[in-house]
Amino acid sequence: xxxxxxxxxxxxxxxxxxxxxxxxxxxxxxxxxxxxxxxxxxxxxxxxxxxxxxxxxxxxxxxxxxxxxxxxxxxxxxxxxxxxxxxxxxxxxxxxxxxxxxxxxxxxxxxxxxxxxxxxxxxxxxxxxxxxxxxxxxxxxxxxxxxxxxxxxxxxxxxxxxxxxxxxxxxxxxxxxxxxxxxxxxxxxxxxxxxxxxxxxxxxxxxxxxxxxxxxxxxxxxxxxxxxxxxxxxxxxxx
Numbered sequence: 364x365x366x367x368x369x370x371x372x373x374x375x376x377x378x379x380x381x382x383x384x385x386x387x388x389x390x391x392x393x394x395x396x397x398x399x400x401x402x403x404x405x406x407x408x409x410x411x412x413x414x415x416x417x418x419x420x421x422x423x424x425x426x427x428x429x430x431x432x433x434x435x436x437x438x439x440x441x442x443x444x445x446x447x448x449x450x451x452x453x454x455x456x457x458x459x460x461x462x463x464x465x466x467x468x469x470x471x472x473x474x475x476x477x478x479x480x481x482x483x484x485x486x487x488x489x490x491x492x493x494x495x496x497x498x499x500x501x502x503x504x505x506x507x508x509x510x511x512x513x514x515x516x517x518x519x520x521x522x523x524x525x526x527x528x529x530x531x532x533x534x535x536x537x538x539x540x541x542x543x544x545x546x547x548x549x550x551x552x553x554x555x556x557x558x559x560x561x562x563x564x565x566x567x568x569x570x571x572x573x574x575x576x577x578x579x580x581x582x583x584x585x586x587x588x589x590x591x592x593x594x595x596x597x598x599x600x601x602x
Contacts (some may be wrong), residue, residue, distance in 0.1 A: 369546035381459035396423050
């Protein structure tokens, strides 16, 4: 599979499409909640009974708490909830890309065990370090070096803050003939992966379509008052 440098517009387009899909999915989830809950105050008076009798509402509550609820709960547990109000929308827009694009990239580059480090294979020494030494008794112990003086800590903090203020220069990327040929070869693997993703999308469209639901209703006998969709039922409880 090609890297972002060789297929920049394919990656960018995929990120935008995944983000739009997540917006549509979130809207559908909200609209489903609206349809499942009562639209008057009388319907909310006995909430435990409502959750016990309304299976759709119960499943929706479980799904929402298992996804979005965990983000807020864990953030408040760490006493750092501010990013939930400043970056949550951006994170939700990019979340499908994190899951799908990185997963496909990792699966298609199993032969490469170095891409996760981004070339950073050394240990940073600005915050100290640890090494194994022998003490006076001949036993091996870990010797840890940490900046303890307040002046050293402040100096490191100022240096890190100043480095973040300076915008790195824009590097012009140029590819030689060998790199272009390598990108061309990788594009063939990218097309294979896209075909695999397309077949998965086709499977999802089939199993979630009304035609499949009608076929199941006609050929599979389900309990009265229930909707039988094995694909969605398995997917929900597995999640």
